[in-house]
Structure formats: C-alpha cells, structure tokens
Amino acid sequence: MRDTLSIQADVSLQKLNTFGIDAKARAFLAVRSVDDLRAVVADEALCAMPRLVLGGGSNLLLTRDFPGLVLHMCMTGKSVSDEDDAAIYVTAAAGENWHDFVRWTIGNGWGGLENLSLIPGTVGAAPVQNIGAYGAELREYFHSLQAFDFHTGDVRTFNREDCRFAYRDSVFRQAEPGRFAILSVTFALPRQWRPNLAWPELAATLPDATDPALTPKAVSDAIIAIRQRKLPDPAQIGNAGSFFKNPTVTAAVFEKLKAAWPTMPGYAQPDGNWRIAAGWLIEQCGWKGKNVGDAGVCETQALVLVNRGLASGAEIISLSQRIQEDVKARFGLWLEPEPVFV
Ligand SMILES: Cc1cc2nc3c(=O)[nH]c(=O)nc-3n(C[C@H](O)[C@H](O)[C@H](O)COP(=O)(O)OP(=O)(O)OC[C@H]3O[C@@H](n4cnc5c(N)ncnc54)[C@H](O)[C@@H]3O)c2cc1C
The missing domain is CATH 3.30.43.10 (Uridine Diphospho-n-acetylenolpyruvylglucosamine Reductase, domain 2)
Known part of the structure; x- marks a missing residue:
C-alpha cells in the first residue's frame, strides 16, 4: 500500500x-x-x-x-451543495485557501463570511479554532463538516453541536492530536443578509446599515484595509497572527480591574463575562516592539509575536513565557497561547 x-x-x-x-x-x-x-x-x-x-x-x-x-x-474544490428558502449551502474542500473561498462567496453575491476576510490558512483548519475576527465567528454560518477519523477509518459528519464550538476552540482542538482530518466544510449563507458592524472600527469606516451601498463586498473590502494596516504580512515577517487569546473574566473581576486601570479595553460577552484585549495588557508591560534575539513583539500590534530572522520555536516560547509572567505579575491574568505548539 x-x-x-x-x-x-x-x-x-x-x-x-x-x-x-x-x-x-x-x-x-x-x-x-x-x-x-x-x-x-x-x-x-x-x-x-x-x-x-x-x-x-x-x-x-x-x-x-x-x-x-x-x-x-491539499484537496481543492468548492460548489453550491444545496439551497432552500432560507439559505444557500456552499461546500469547500479542506485545502482551499480560506480568503479565496470567502471572496468567491462574496463574488457570487452571498453574504455571511465577509467579517472573516483575509484570515490566512485553509478552509479545513477554519473550524478547528472556530476562527473569529471583527465581531464574527465561523460558527455563526457553519452548517456541517466531513472528517476522516483515524481511529475508525470512517468519514464522519459533524453538525454544529457535534463541533462544540467556543471562543477559538472546538472538539478538534480538544481531541487527541492527529485523530481527525477535516475533509470539507459546508456553510449556510442566508438569503436575507444582515451586516455585522458591531466592531466600532468597522462601523466607523462604513455607511449606515440601511444604505444600499453597504454590501458584503464593501464590508469585506473594509476588513481587508483594516487588517492590512494593522497586521504584519507573514510573507514579509514570520508570525502566526494573535499569539495569545484575549482573557475572559467575570463582570466582577472586570469591574475591579477597570477601577485600577480605567483605560483597560474590555468587550461584554453574551454570557455576562468580559473579554479583555490581550494586546493592551502586553503593551502596558512595555513589550510592544521589543526583541529577544530574533524573537520579537510586533511594533504595530503587541498581540503578534514575530520571527525577525532565524528564531527557533523554543525562542518564541521563551519570549512568550516572559510576557505571560509580566502580565500575570501586573494584572493577575494568565494569557493562553492561541497557536498550536507542535
Ligand atoms: C497574519 C495572521 C492573522 C491571523 N488572523 C486571525 C484571525 O483574525 N482570527 C483567527 O481566528 N485566526 C487568525 N489567524 C490564525 C490562522 O490564520 C487561523 O487559525 C487559520 O484557520 C489556520 O489555518 P491553517 O490552514 O493555516 O492551519 P494550520 O496552522 O495548518 O493548523 C492549525 C491547527 O489546525 C489543524 N488542522 C489544519 N488543517 C486541518 C484539517 N484539514 N483537519 C483537521 N485539523 C486540521 C492542525 O493540525 C493544527 O492543529 C491569523 C494568522 C496569521 C498568520
């Protein structure tokens, strides 16, 4: 064989x-x-x-x-797999580039995924950490996926509940590494599109939600412009986007922190908790733009660690640990890494 x-x-x-x-x-x-x-x-x-x-x-x-x-x-291919009165169902193979897939849906006039424009990577990996950006998460328009299970040798279908999506998390991150290979992902894109302009920076650059000029493409273009301004391009300098998740705390903890640091940015969550901007915490500890050898902290976004040349994985981890310890000492919060360590 x-x-x-x-x-x-x-x-x-x-x-x-x-x-x-x-x-x-x-x-x-x-x-x-x-x-x-x-x-x-x-x-x-x-x-x-x-x-x-x-x-x-x-x-x-x-x-x-x-x-x-x-x-x-490396599997490729994308198509409409079904339609009904509520939605168009689109399916893409795991190896498709995520951003190209998003732009393909938008080019066909189907909204829903535009806030997730320009996130690097493949369609198959997108459910693994329930990718999210600018007030949106993959799970909102996710329908189902097909995955190969190495334990049984079978192809299994997972619906939204099966995936157990959470903030930058899913059943695939919790499973034994290498157990599942996601083969394809299906999204249900609504016929009645509603823009998601909850992110203030996005709303500030776009027309009012009732303006006909506001299309999925206009939102996607605005997201692309914001991301290109703020995030380092991995083609220019090595990085994996946000290196830490934003810590989530109860309302009571957030209130206490806010009393001590009035400018601390926090985002209210539907469950009553608050999510704190990890980039701000790192910046307050003086790490923005700092380097330790070839491992560094991006000068435009402190949440992004960069490889300025020949950094090893161990050097990036060592820098990340120093940041974790400083943030813990100052704010009492522990930053969890977002990328998967291999
Ligand atoms: C500049 C930059 C910006 C970023 N911005 C964001 C952002 O805004 N929001 C966000 O959520 N993420 C962001 N990321 C992180 C990253 O783009 C996403 O997590 C993306 O989904 C990873 O896709 P990938 O194909 O590169 O996965 P990989 O890095 O190859 O893999 C990531 C994990 O998924 C597993 N995996 C990969 N493919 C499959 C598959 N087919 N089946 C099963 N498991 C699989 C791997 O084993 C690994 O555990 C950013 C990264 C960069 C570099």
Whole structure:
C-alpha cells in the first residue's frame, strides 16, 4: 500500500508555516483525496507514527523537527451543495485557501463570511479554532463538516453541536492530536443578509446599515484595509497572527480591574463575562516592539509575536513565557497561547 503513496522523507517545513520556523518532517504526504488517508490507515508502520494534519501552517508553532508523518491537506474544490428558502449551502474542500473561498462567496453575491476576510490558512483548519475576527465567528454560518477519523477509518459528519464550538476552540482542538482530518466544510449563507458592524472600527469606516451601498463586498473590502494596516504580512515577517487569546473574566473581576486601570479595553460577552484585549495588557508591560534575539513583539500590534530572522520555536516560547509572567505579575491574568505548539 505504501508504494501507492508518495511519502517523502525529511521534508523542510520552513515554507509551510507562516512563522518561517526551520523544522523538518520525518515523513510527509500531500493529501489529495480521502483514499490517501485510507491508505495511511492501512499501512501499519505509517499509521503508528505521530501525525500532524497540516493546512496553511498559519496557526502553528513548530518547536522541533516533527518525528512522524505530516499530512498536508491539499484537496481543492468548492460548489453550491444545496439551497432552500432560507439559505444557500456552499461546500469547500479542506485545502482551499480560506480568503479565496470567502471572496468567491462574496463574488457570487452571498453574504455571511465577509467579517472573516483575509484570515490566512485553509478552509479545513477554519473550524478547528472556530476562527473569529471583527465581531464574527465561523460558527455563526457553519452548517456541517466531513472528517476522516483515524481511529475508525470512517468519514464522519459533524453538525454544529457535534463541533462544540467556543471562543477559538472546538472538539478538534480538544481531541487527541492527529485523530481527525477535516475533509470539507459546508456553510449556510442566508438569503436575507444582515451586516455585522458591531466592531466600532468597522462601523466607523462604513455607511449606515440601511444604505444600499453597504454590501458584503464593501464590508469585506473594509476588513481587508483594516487588517492590512494593522497586521504584519507573514510573507514579509514570520508570525502566526494573535499569539495569545484575549482573557475572559467575570463582570466582577472586570469591574475591579477597570477601577485600577480605567483605560483597560474590555468587550461584554453574551454570557455576562468580559473579554479583555490581550494586546493592551502586553503593551502596558512595555513589550510592544521589543526583541529577544530574533524573537520579537510586533511594533504595530503587541498581540503578534514575530520571527525577525532565524528564531527557533523554543525562542518564541521563551519570549512568550516572559510576557505571560509580566502580565500575570501586573494584572493577575494568565494569557493562553492561541497557536498550536507542535
Ligand atoms: C497574519 C495572521 C492573522 C491571523 N488572523 C486571525 C484571525 O483574525 N482570527 C483567527 O481566528 N485566526 C487568525 N489567524 C490564525 C490562522 O490564520 C487561523 O487559525 C487559520 O484557520 C489556520 O489555518 P491553517 O490552514 O493555516 O492551519 P494550520 O496552522 O495548518 O493548523 C492549525 C491547527 O489546525 C489543524 N488542522 C489544519 N488543517 C486541518 C484539517 N484539514 N483537519 C483537521 N485539523 C486540521 C492542525 O493540525 C493544527 O492543529 C491569523 C494568522 C496569521 C498568520
């Protein structure tokens, strides 16, 4: 069975992770169909190896050479899979580029995903951390997905409840690493589109929600402009976007913090809790724009750690720990990393 698979040995992952960390995969397979995954399961030696399911590598921190099999999800294709009075159902294969997929839906006149424009990575990885930005999250328009289960060798369908979505979290982040490979994702895009302008910076740059000039494309274009202004481009400097999640606290804790630091930005959550801007906490600790060797904190957005050259995963972690300790000492809050450490 292994002869039918093009397994490569000792493959550099440097161009396959947006941090640009120089690490190697012991074995590597570009996955083009579910049959490739079935063949992996059928091969005892391959199946026994540690597994990393890889998309665009934009939410990963490689901390060492990977001592197992990297499955690079390369399946492509997107189409309308169904329609009803309420929605258009669109399905895209795991290896499709997320932003291209979003722009394709918008180009066809279907709104819903525009606030998630320009997030790097693949469609298959998007449900893993329930990607979110500018007041929106993937789960809002998610319908279902298909995933290959390495435990059983079956393809399973997951609906929204099965995925157990939460803030930058889902059942796929909680599962044993490498258990599931998401094959395709289906979204239900509403026929009655309503813009989500809850994010103040977005509302400030766009016409009123009742103005006919306000289209999904106009919202997407505004998001792209904001992101290009604020976030470093991984093609120019290695990074994985936000390195920490925004800490969530109860209303009582937030009130106390706000009394001590009146300018602390917080966002009220539907469950009554508050989410605090981690970038602000880091900036207050004086880390914005600082470097330790080649590992650094971005000068335009303190939430983003960057690789200024030849930083290793260990150096990025060491910088992140110093930031965590400083934030803890000053505010009593612990910052959880957002990227997956491998
Ligand atoms: C500049 C920049 C900005 C960013 N902005 C945002 C943002 O605004 N909001 C946000 O939520 N994220 C953001 N991110 C993080 C990242 O873009 C997303 O998490 C994205 O969904 C990761 O996709 P990927 O294909 O690169 O996944 P990878 O980094 O390849 O993988 C991430 C995780 O998903 C798993 N995985 C990947 N593909 C599959 C699959 N097909 N099946 C099962 N598991 C899989 C991997 O094993 C790993 O655990 C940003 C990153 C960068 C570099």
